[in-house]
Amino acid sequence: DQQVKQNSPSLSVQEGRISILNCDYTNSMFDYFLWYKKYPAEGPTFLISISSIKDKNEDGRFTVFLNKSAKHLSLHIVPSQPGDSAVYFCAVKSNTGKLIFGQGTTLQVKP
Amino acid sequence: DAGVIQSPRHEVTEMGQEVTLRCKPISGHDYLFWYRQTMMRGLELLIYFNNNVPIDDSGMPEDRFSAKMPNASFSTLKIQPSEPRDSAVYFCASSLIGGFLTNTEAFFGQGTRLTVV
Numbered sequence: 033d034q035q036v037k038q039n040s041p042s043l044s045v046q047e048g049r050i051s052i053l054n055c056d057y058t059n060s061m062f063d064y065f066l067w068y069k070k071y072p073a074e075g076p077t078f079l080i081s082i083s084s085i086k087d088k089n090e091d092g093r094f095t096v097f098l099n100k101s102a103k104h105l106s107l108h109i110v111p112s113q114p115g116d117s118a119v120y121f122c123a124v125k126s127n128t129g130k131l132i133f134g135q136g137t138t139l140q141v142k143p
Numbered sequence: 144d145a146g147v148i149q150s151p152r153h154e155v156t157e158m159g160q161e162v163t164l165r166c167k168p169i170s171g172h173d174y175l176f177w178y179r180q181t182m183m184r185g186l187e188l189l190i191y192f193n194n195n196v197p198i199d200d201s202g203m204p205e206d207r208f209s210a211k212m213p214n215a216s217f218s219t220l221k222i223q224p225s226e227p228r229d230s231a232v233y234f235c236a237s238s239l240i241g242g243f244l245t246n247t248e249a250f251f252g253q254g255t256r257l258t259v260v
Contacts, residue, residue: 034184038185064246064247066246066248073253074253074254075147075234075236075251075252075253075254076186076234076251077251078248078249078250081246081248083246121185121186123186125247128198128199129174129191129193129198129238129240129247130188130191130198130199131176131188131191131236131238131249132188133178133185133186133187133188134185134186135183135184135185136185136186
């Protein structure tokens with residue numbers, strides 16, 4: 033049973049526009065939420081995170097939003113660049129240190 | 144630090160053979176995770192350790208899979224016997240312990256691509 037779901041397997045956007053990636057989770061006990069980025073033939077790398085006491089965290093072009101009541105997480109990339117093309121995974125961390133990932137969304141940013 | 148090191152990078156084996164994947168976590172990290180990447184389930188958590196002790200192995204798909212962490216600098220994931228459906232990329236990751244509401248991002252190795260024919 034998937035505790036973290038990314039319902040969109042892929043997303044295509046034009047360079048310069050906004051990319052919005054979504055993630056839903058089932059357990060309200062998770063206390064930390066993360067986004068990772070993965071290029072082919074490489075391991076995932078950390079991108080941005082947010083704790084459960086916040087609803088927004090911004091780092092340059094990347095902003096993560098957390099809606100605890102809806103158990104929903106999103107990543108906004110503005111403006112999108114071709115180099116952002118990758119697979120994006122959302123992840124949730126429990127207070128036992130368990131780190132669970134979603135299925136991933138493949139983002140393609142077209143020049 | 145060189146980061147999380149996994150070996151081998153690629154492994155091709157015949158069905159029924161034993162396969163051992165290896166991982167060296169970042170020095171000082173006290174959590175170690177094994178994941179399997181598949182199209183259907185994304186990054187699937189197989190097992191994780193805290194201070195070399197397995198905490199949760201509920202993600203291990205079958206008894207054919209086993210993992211050990213004999214010391215803080217080494218872990219193995221073994222599949223015996225291997226089957227074609229085990230073909231996937233296996234990742235190891237490590238992180239530091241963190242308190243409540245603390246970010247303890249995990250650092251990943253480059254993965255082992257396993258092909259069972």
